[in-house]
Amino acid sequence: MDPITFGVLTISDTCYNDRSKDRSGPRLVSQIMQTFRNAQVITSVVPDEKHLIQSELRQWIDRKDVGVIFTTGGTGLAPRDVTPEATKPLLDKECPQLMMAIALASLKKTAFAALSRGICGIAGDTLIMNFPGSEKAVAECFGTVKDLLPHALHLINDDLALVQRTHAQVQGTETVQAQIHVCPHKTGSGDGRDRNSPFPMLPVAAVLDIIFGVVHRRSSLDDDIWKTTSPVNIPPFRASIKDGYAMKSTGFSGSKRVVGFIAAGDAPSAQPLEEDECFKINTGAPLPDQADCVVQVEDTLLVSRDKNGDESLVEIMVEPQAELDVRPIGHDLRVNDAIFPTADASSVVIQSLLASVGISKRLSRPKVAVISTGSELLAPGEQPVPGKVYDSNATMLEELLLYFGFDCVRTVVVSDNLADTKASLVTLFEKVEFVISTGGVSMGDKDFIKTALEELQFKIHCGRVNMKPGKPMTFASKDNMYFFGLPGNPVSAFVTFHLFALPAIRWSAGWERTKCSLATIQVKLSQDLSLDQRPEYVRASVTSKNGQLYASVNGNQISSRLQSIAGADVLVHLPARSSECCKASAGESYTASVLRYDFISKYE
Numbered sequence: 001m002d003p004i005t006f007g008v009l010t011i012s013d014t015c016y017n018d019r020s021k022d023r024s025g026p027r028l029v030s031q032i033m034q035t036f037r038n039a040q041v042i043t044s045v046v047p048d049e050k051h052l053i054q055s056e057l058r059q060w061i062d063r064k065d066v067g068v069i070f071t072t073g074g075t076g077l078a079p080r081d082v083t084p085e086a087t088k089p090l091l092d093k094e095c096p097q098l099m100m101a102i103a104l105a106s107l108k109k110t111a112f113a114a115l116s117r118g119i120c121g122i123a124g125d126t127l128i129m130n131f132p133g134s135e136k137a138v139a140e141c142f143g144t145v146k147d148l149l150p151h152a153l154h155l156i157n158d159d160l161a162l163v164q165r166t167h168a169q170v171q172g173t174e175t176v177q178a179q180i181h182v183c184p185h186k187t188g189s190g191d192g193r194d195r196n197s198p199f200p201m202l203p204v205a206a207v208l209d210i211i212f213g214v215v216h217r218r219s220s221l222d223d224d225i226w227k228t229t230s231p232v233n234i235p236p237f238r239a240s241i242k243d244g245y246a247m248k249s250t251g252f253s254g255s256k257r258v259v260g261f262i263a264a265g266d267a268p269s270a271q272p273l274e275e276d277e278c279f280k281i282n283t284g285a286p287l288p289d290q291a292d293c294v295v296q297v298e299d300t301l302l303v304s305r306d307k308n309g310d311e312s313l314v315e316i317m318v319e320p321q322a323e324l325d326v327r328p329i330g331h332d333l334r335v336n337d338a339i340f341p342t343a344d345a346s347s348v349v350i351q352s353l354l355a356s357v358g359i360s361k362r363l364s365r366p367k368v369a370v371i372s373t374g375s376e377l378l379a380p381g382e383q384p385v386p387g388k389v390y391d392s393n394a395t396m397l398e399e400l401l402l403y404f405g406f407d408c409v410r411t412v413v414v415s416d417n418l419a420d421t422k423a424s425l426v427t428l429f430e431k432v433e434f435v436i437s438t439g440g441v442s443m444g445d446k447d448f449i450k451t452a453l454e455e456l457q458f459k460i461h462c463g464r465v466n467m468k469p470g471k472p473m474t475f476a477s478k479d480n481m482y483f484f485g486l487p488g489n490p491v492s493a494f495v496t497f498h499l500f501a502l503p504a505i506r507w508s509a510g511w512e513r514t515k516c517s518l519a520t521i522q523v524k525l526s527q528d529l530s531l532d533q534r535p536e537y538v539r540a541s542v543t544s545k546n547g548q549l550y551a552s553v554n555g556n557q558i559s560s561r562l563q564s565i566a567g568a569d570v571l572v573h574l575p576a577r578s579s580e581c582c583k584a585s586a587g588e589s590y591t592a593s594v595l596r597y598d599f600i601s602k603y604e
């Protein structure tokens with residue numbers, strides 16, 4: 001089937017106000033991409049407003065390339081659910097049987113499918129289907145219709161030859177020629193097919209959805225860790241919280257003979273203790289068996305020392321209370337209690353809490369390698385050579401992995417050569433699960449990465465992303481080997497590492513999905529910014545003013561200028577330019593991904 005463009009329209013007040021809540025749209029995009037390799041997908045999010053739904057639908061119906069539009073959301077019985085009412089006036093013909101097929105399939109899964117009012121029909125030569133709003137429902141609905149779409153479109157486009165062929169196939173009189181995907185983007189040949197990438201530009205959210213669906217999440221953080229119970233009590237003995245004197249609270253205040261000294265690490269003392277006696281004790285030391293409280297040194301006076309200079313008599317200035325400044329056995333953690341009160345993938349938390357109960361277990365982390373590709377690269381420290389540039393990406397990626405708590409097991413630099421690229425990939429994947437490369441993923445004759453992946457039987461899940469910088473970002477996998485081909489432009493590599501490779505590695509390490517991507521905040525722009533035709537991730541420093549966070553963009557944002565990462569606290573998510581809006585204005589609020597722990601550069 002010739003490449004067609006699918007439209008995925010999320011209709012939801014909630015998602016319109018916060019795009020990160022839209023899970024159904026990206027899920028639908030990734031389902032489409034996994035079913036129709038050559039498809040293009042355009043997406044949008046509108047509130048549950050009839051006129052806005054219709055204006056978006058009309059724009060897409062009027063486009064020649066858009067063959068199918070799926071809407072998700074607004075098909076229910078709630079007052080704001082108006083998707084069918086918005087869709088119906090635009091249709092030339094309804095397709096009730098298609099919706100019935102969806103309804104019957106959905107009813108098998110849940111009786112509540114009966115409450116969905118979605119409709120389906122044809123507007124011009126575009127097929128429109130209303131799907132429910134839930135992520136699960138859109139996947140199921142798409143699954144019901146996906147095999148019907150090619151034939152439906154051939155009928156709509158009156159493509160008789162193909163219609164006959166499909167009928168013949170259905171009647172079983174013709175075998176379908178197996179469609180083998182050959183990457184037309186061969187390099188070096190420079191024939192016509194190289195002029196257009198075969199990879200659709202996927203929305204960022206859809207790429208993340210694909211990544212989380214493909215990358216195997218290590219279960220080690222799921223069960224055995226969180227369910228681990230403590231083999232010991234913490235503290236294992238009654239421990240003093242202060243430096244002071246251990247005594248019997250029944251002995252009241254007043255002067256007491258000092259009969260001994262207990263340091264942290266000493267064994268508990270079973271020595272008898274009178275009410276007018278006490279032990280000098282250190283913080284963390286075990287209380288003597290007959291004491292039930294500790295008075296801190298600040299609440300005492302030293303009265304006398306014996307001939308060896310040791311304290312012999314003290315004046316207790318406060319009334320001692322039972323259990324004062326004492327941590328009972330198991331006060332912080334009891335034996336057989338769960339060590340982890342909550343799932344927390346931080347290795348600091350996991351390793352230190354395990355250590356606190358005496359378990360020495362080094363959590364294995366996903367193994368990552370870095371490849372820098374490019375015949376033009378010089379290693380830092382080498383002498384300049386005409387036509388060459390220094391390789392900043394390898395160092396940057398090693399440092400980024402370190403910063404985020406992962407190790408770069410190995411780094412190689414490979415020139416623009418297909419055989420070397422393949423050989424490096426094979427060697428590295430013998431040792432690691434993730435390989436992150438930079439360079440060689442765009443349209444150049446020497447961009448071998450995608451070809452190398454195809455020839456090594458990797459599945460390329462994403463070959464281009466609708467974003468700036470980072471458009472040619474490539475994600476591929478084969479079994480449990482995962483490959484990120486970041487663009488060569490240093491800033492593109494920086495941005496796509498943060499948005500895609502890091503979340504994937506964290507996911508593989510067992511992190512909660514909500515924590516895999518960088519945390520996001522809302523910032524106000526400090527200046528006007530023009531919008532690009534792709535959604536843009538601009539580097540900006542953050543100022544906190546009266547509790548409001550402002551973002552100032554770090555100079556020229558061209559994706560080769562690595563200087564823009566200096567002082568970059570966040571990546572501000574700027575939407576793509578649209579016919580209604582071509583700039584982001586100072587004072588407007590935008591979502592921003594937090595790049596570093598210390599993400600506020602200035603307080604005013």
Ligand SMILES: Nc1nc2c(c(=O)[nH]1)N[C@H]1C(S)=C(S)[C@@H](COP(=O)(O)OP(=O)(O)OC[C@H]3O[C@@H](n4cnc5c(N)ncnc54)[C@H](O)[C@@H]3O)O[C@H]1N2
Binds near residue numbers: 439440486492
């Ligand atoms: N005809 C088209 N050309 C390009 C397109 C396109 O769509 N059509 N996309 C542009 C975009 S967007 C990006 S991003 C770049 C990415 O290209 P590659 O991933 O193939 O990167 P290279 O071509 O290998 O290098 C790009 C650039 O970056 C420099 N570079 C590469 N590696 C390093 C490194 N390790 N350290 C520092 N600098 C590096 C390299 O010298 C180039 O200047 O493609 C555009 N082209």
Ligand code: MOO
Binds near residue numbers: 468487489492559
């Ligand atoms: O995608 Mo590129 O990174 O814009 O230059």
Ligand SMILES: [Mg+2]
Binds near residue numbers: 439441442443447488
């Ligand atoms: Mg290139």
